Amino acid sequence: MTTELPASAPRVERPVGTVIKDTxxxxxxxxxxxxxxxxxxxxxxxxxxxxxxxxxxxxxxxxSGQVNLWPRGFNLTTFDIVTSDPMFWRNYGNTVVYTVVATAIAMVLTTTFAYAISKRHLKGRTVFIGIAVFTMFFNGGLIPNYVLINTLGMKNTLWAIVIPNAISVFNLLVMKSFFENFSTELEEAAEIDGLSTYGKLWRVVLPLSKAVIATMVLFYSVSFWNSWFSAFLYMDRAELYPVTVYLRNLIAAATVVQGAAGSDSAAQIASNVQAVTMLLTVLPIICVYPFIQKYFVSGVMLGAVKQ
CATH class of the missing domain: 1.20.890 (cAMP-dependent Protein Kinase, Chain A)
Structure with missing residues (x-):
């Protein structure tokens, strides 16, 4: 048996989603x-x-200046000559090794140093920061650095590239500022749970610092990947060169050929060798960047932890 409401009874209408219009x-x-x-x-x-x-x-x-946004007279001569040289791949492998090792060492040293000087209770904190900042403006100079590297026996070795550039003071100060704003309550809770200083850094701080770590990894890796002067200065064996020195020498050789009468392949190399070398150099970084980009946003909500 159904009961009908009188016609005068008010009807209850379902709420309709409110749409806010932009001004x-x-x-x-x-x-x-x-x-x-x-x-x-x-x-x-x-x-x-x-x-x-x-x-x-x-x-x-x-x-003739007719190349703008689209290739004209499609040609792979320079690519073929560069990539068919075994020394190119040897130097490319050197660059990968140098970049990976140097970035790993730089991240370990920079992260631990920055975490230590971010603690205001650290004795001598001001002195350590002052020493780091001092090196941003003053250094021994090119010749003393070369003599030092040669005296330490690091010439023609991986360490000639890695050690002198192991810590970037700019990156150090960025990480220091990040760690200074880290939640002290989380670290205090970790101490109550029995974690040591290294335990707090490894199990609490670093997992919540993926944003700054990814940024520093990108900065260091790009810097070491594009670096050529250190290898040019401290290495005199072609098989130890990074790919940037190989491409630098290729550009220098093509510059000599440019303007002189030569073969068609030599003229082709001289005309677009800079574009080819820059493309080959920047391509790996472009491929790696999307995988690091996702971590840039992951640490944004860290500031939502209330002090």
Whole structure:
């Protein structure tokens, strides 16, 4: 048996989702902001796209200035000559080893040093910070550094590249500031649980510091990957060169050929060797960057822990 409500009884309507409309000013702001960002992105990508186009273009179109955003007269001569040289791959492998080892050592030293000087109760903290900052503005000079490396027997070794650049003071200060803002309550709770200083660093601080660690890894790896002067200075054996020195020598040789009468392949190399070498150098970093990018946002919510 059903009971009908009288016609005069009020009807209960289901709530409808509220839609908040943007104001006209905010809409204009979004359009202008989006347009500006697109223009900035286009201006940033244009040189790289032009670089890629020149790397795959033929010598005649490059010299006549007809290469813009798309390759003209598709040509792989320079790529073939560079990648067919066994020394190129030998030096490329050296660069991978140098970058991995140097970045690992730099991260260990920078992280432990930054964590230590971030503690305000550390005795001599000001002295340690002052010593680090002092090295940003003063150094022994090129010749004393060369004599020191040679005297220590590190010439023609991996350590000539790794040790002198093991700690970047800028990266050290960035990590120090990050650790200073870390939640003290979490570390105190870890101490109550019986963790030592190294235990707190390894099991509490580092897992919550993926953002700054990923940033520092990227900074160090890019710096070591692109570095060529240290190897050029401290190494005199071609099989020990990183790929940046190999490509530097290739550019120097192509510059000599440029303008002189030579074969078609030599002219092709001279015309786009810079574009090819820059592309081969930057390509691995571009491939690695997306895997590190995801960690940049992971530590943003760390500041939500209330003191």
């Amino acid at each position: 006209r000013g905010y809409t204009v702001f979004r359009v202008v902001n989006g347009t500006a960002l697109l223009l900035v992105a286009a201006l940033t990508l244009y040189p790289f796209i032009n670089l890629v186009a020149q790397a795959f273009s033929s010598e005649a179109f490059i010299r």
